Amino acid sequence: MRLTILGGGGFRVPLVYRALLDDPARSVSELTLYDTDPARVAVISGVLARLAQGRPSPVPVRVAESLDAALTGADFVFSAIRVGGTEGRIRDERIPLAEGVLGQETVGAGGILYGLRTIPVALHIAERVAALAPGAWVINFTNPAGMVTEAMAQVLGDRVIGICDSPVGLVRRAARAAGADPAALKDPARSGYDYVGLNHLGWLRSLTVDGTDVLPALLADESALGSFEEGRLFGAEWLRVLGALPNEYLHYYYFRRETLHSIQDTAQTRGEFLDHQQGGFFERAAAAGSPDAVYELWERTRLEREETYMAHSREATGGWQRDSHDLEGGGYDRVALALMHAIAGNSGRRLILNVRNGTTVPQLAPDAIVETVCEVTSQGARPLPCTPLREDQLGLMLQIKSVERATIDAALYKDRDAALRALALHPLVDSATVASHILERAAEGA
Template identity: 30%
Template sequence: MKGIKIVVIGGGSSYTPELADGIIRKHPVLPVSEIVLVDINDGKEKCEINTALLKRMFAKADLNTRIHMTLDRGTALTGADFVITQFRVGGLEARAKDESIPVKYDMIGQETTGPGGFAKALRTIPVMLEICRDMEYLCPDAWLINFTNPSGIVTEAVLKHSGVKCIGLCNVPINMKRMLEEHLGADKSRLHCRFTGLNHLSVIKNVYLDGRDVLGEILESPIVKREIVSNIPSVDFSGDFLSSLGFIPSPYLRYYYFEKQLLAEEKEKLEQGHGTRAREVMEIEKKLFEMYQEEELDHKPAELSERGGALYSEAAVELIDSIWNNKSAIHIVNVPNGGAVPELPQDCIIETNCIVNREGAVPLTGGSLPEGIIGLIQHAKAYECLTIEAAVSGSKSKALAALINNPLVHDVPAAIKLLHELLEANNKYLPQFHERR
């Protein structure tokens, strides 16, 4: 059986041991013969630490998978079968700005939604397209599995502006489904959840247990009201509210439904000097990498769960398995709409249930969006499309149009000032905007 070469761009990420753990567990059916961790010079030390840890993990599993790292992306990509992207342009310092600057203008500060997600997309898309150009030349048959946020926007940019085969991935859907499996005491094969919408703006419109739709029962369950992702503030959904919606919302919808409350909490944390989630993650990562350096550590540490990203490895490795082994399994991923959601453009990226095999991912036709979410999702998709255009063109007018169309931006004069500050704060990472346009 041919060995698989996996290239991980952003190999210095604290998530890397999570990914490696999944690859080890899946080795009987997914014979990975080589893993190359790639990073830039700023991430070199962390990448070296991860490389050493992965070697210990694979040695413990008695696997002779070749593990190595490089700062030369071209060398790494040559002959790759799968490329996994998990990088962060500007690092956690840039994330801290994404989370703090918008709050000054009375807007939510978050790394993937609102103005913070907008800034992150502007930084990320040009770098991702450079990677794609390398892939087109060095590994044209490889699959790009994108975990880099904002995953839906970045994946759409790749598929609109390159010839690379790409599927976007997020760990939120698999965590939502796992939560329901545990609540119902059901094996995953018995439970089918129908997801629809956009990345970090998706909903579960149906829940089938042994073929019976139990959504109504689930909406009355306390587990749905208190559903938590580690990097999202905990705010309860009331039973009346969920019943009125008629669907299970992604945890990220809290930023839209409880915007004033969460903004007030963000302001209070900053005023009290507690910093943002990025500052918390910096402390978590400092401890994690100290742990990763311990020579006796030869497994994924439990403390990694504090970082977020739970079930990332399972989602990524199961997806690769479905492609490599032509399984035609169902995965919730980010793919071109192709008419699956009639309220959105055919070529835009949606997050939904797909059949995945060696040909790629094909969305299952799920019908219309729930009425209670159509407007918000169409609004957000307009913002996403404009953001991609701005990131690719370097047009400040297009960037302003994108920011104004973000559902978490409500004031044009404030948006104009905010855009100026975001571009200045990210000047180093936004060469496309250096010329006045």
């Protein structure tokens, strides 16, 4: 299989390449990188070369000079682009904060601004894939992943699938905290789980091991809840009230005031931190010379990035540090590889993915992208039936889906009214006046 990564100069591309090198099936025969920033992709190519040293028959890497050249002949296309770079992310965060509302990359006003900028580019990519590689599968990790996947699906249909590492990370951490047998989790005949929602807005509602749902006992065990990230983030009391384990991004909704105050009180947003950190990495890496030095610099920078992930939310709940199990997460590189294997091998493997709803959540349109458990075969990813959503879960999903769809319309048709509707209806903005001010600031490039 030939894999193309769009955003090939991205900081986390080496994680994907390392997964390919460790893949016993050796399923990818060639990796093509494409990025609009030649300097960044040159540095990342150097990190990949260092990873390949000493490996028998490493996966060859090619750098394409154009989007069309990168797509031609691809079997899988992994889209992980950042339109506007970290500078754009900083504006997405700072503009809402200036109006007294949350500024975050994928959630709230910041996610809407990011979507408005990204969706036209993602749609162009989808059109070029359809023209040049109509048999390819597109795996989308570009944020905001749900709405970007939904926009691309207008061209590619079911051949675009969105991925996120948050849900599988949650399942793994919950299973470990519940004391589940690790071997059972790898056997679909012995384990299963019910996860449903939208990207960065979902709930783990059951976790079955050997015929027993271990989630109720976990929710009743305060000590066990305190042993992993989501348990500490949301707190035992609130998790018992919910009767489910939420995706970590729901902290912005359930603890809006606390997180907003934490971000407002800091001198540096997440985007500003990454801009400084990654800008420094690429600058130092370009001058490092030695492949070993570049690789070691990348590893140190990566670890710091993961240790500081969602730091503002942790600050709002006591300022605790992520431990080794939290850092383990789900690994978006492993999710992408598992998805490729499942499609190529027609395996029927079950994964949590972003796909068209169909009838999974009857209250949503069939073509709306949802994040849920899917069965993956050579025909793609099919969402599995789930138990009915509780009213609070469904209500939040419906509201955010209306925001996502309005954002897509605004991006595709340059419709300011749709953009205003998306911002004003988002529960983390909750003011038409503030929404209008945010749009004005964004238009001015504030």
